[in-house]
Amino acid sequence: MIIYDLACTAGHRFEACLGSMFDPNPDCGCGASTSRVPSRLNLGGAANAGPGRDDMPTTWHGTGQGDPATLKAWHGAMTKRERLEERYPELAGDRRPILAHEGAFAGRPLRAGDDLVPTVAKAAFGKEES
Numbered sequence: 001m002i003i004y005d006l007a008c009t010a011g012h013r014f015e016a017c018l019g020s021m022f023d024p025n026p027d028c029g030c031g032a033s034t035s036r037v038p039s040r041l042n043l044g045g046a047a048n049a050g051p052g053r054d055d056m057p058t059t060w061h062g063t064g065q066g067d068p069a070t071l072k073a074w075h076g077a078m079t080k081r082e083r084l085e086e087r088y089p090e091l092a093g094d095r096r097p098i099l100a101h102e103g104a105f106a107g108r109p110l111r112a113g114d115d116l117v118p119t120v121a122k123a124a125f126g127k128e129e130s
């Protein structure tokens with residue numbers, strides 16, 4: 001079954017379930033013939049994941065000098081984000097501690113758990129150790 005959006009020549013719009021894409025369009029309730037029209041998009045932002053950890057303020061000034069309402073709003077948003085990341089771990093990203101991020105590791109930080117020899121070889125010489 002495929003759900004199509006249909007519009008009749010009188011301007012009525014409705015959905016109809018058809019067995020296949022080759023089935024003829026059903027007539028409208030008013031008796032007029034119909035044609036298939038593109039489905040409407042939902043642009044309401046229903047899939048917005050909200051602010052992430054990188055959006056969180058990291059300075060005293062960013063919290064409005066410790067403004068209780070700002071802190072409470074961020075605490076609520078991050079609690080919600082944490083629950084979302086528990087259900088969808090791919091949203092959490094790589095959260096392992098960064099051990100080195102300067103010099104040779106500026107482009108790709110060294111993280112806890114990285115295999116040290118190939119990572120250092122790639123950072124220092126630009127290629128994998130073989």
Ligand SMILES: [Zn+2]
Pocket residue numbers: 008009010011012028029030031032
């Ligand atoms: Zn109609």
